[in-house]
Amino acid sequence: MDKILTEQDKKIIRALQNGLPLVTRPYQSIAEELEMTEDELVEKIRSFITDGKIRRFGATVRHFELGFVANAMVVWDVPEEKVSETGRIMAGFKEVTHCYRRPRRPGWPYNLFTVVHGQSREYCAGIAKRLSRATGVTNYSLLYSTAELKKSSMRYFE
Template sequence: MKVDEIEEAIIRFTQNGIPLTTSPFKDLAESLGLSEEEIVERIKGMQEKGIIRRFGASIGHRDIGIVANAMCIWNVPDEHVEEIGNIMASFAEVTHCYERPRRPGWDYNLFTMVHSYTRADCEIVADRISQVTGIKDYRLLFSEREFKKTGVRL
């Protein structure tokens, strides 16, 4: 899909994060000789055309002290995955909840991601989930290192 110069400038400006201010598009608008309202309208138009699929926010959780990240892996009876998965996903501490196929030698089929300030906090959350769901066969796999996550860039 072809973009014009203004659309390209908007993409380049937004792809690395939008300033956390009351007027995040002001500098960009001024540099392009446009108003902030025109920038916002262009962004809406780019979304309608499918040039921009979504705007999302992500918090640098390590930057705010959330350094314990646990992938909780669960052995859930297949016939109860939907029900148990919905319960697990309802916990505020769970940011992701996925069903995955079992593999030879790997009994775990439901995965939840929990972020917290300490490993002990993650263990407490997993224990609460276990108590509520009755699923006792689980493990916590803690992140050792974070690799930078980025979206598509121009």
């Protein structure tokens, strides 16, 4: 894997991190701005993924604008020997957007965190109950967002 990025590579990354334009051929549009062909750009993106330079390539949904205004971080007290298995089960639920293992802290017994989004708190609580039934973990708490303060991705080569 070649770890050195060329100036053209950096330009491509800068262009991609701005999001895809809402046009019929977004890669063609970006390629034209970068003075390359669409095929060249797509091949370069594929090589970035293959080489591990890009780990993830996806879309960000603005859930508030779609009516998903109840956002809960569900914190779980999972026996240490079951955290990996439990995390895999919970992460498998389509309603779980994030699943993290974290160390316990004094006064904080929780070591597994999941995030769910819904149109109501009742919906989120129902998802938590389903996760609990699926894993047998019964000691959990739901923490709801009160405001979205920041939502942005890392920026590179600015």
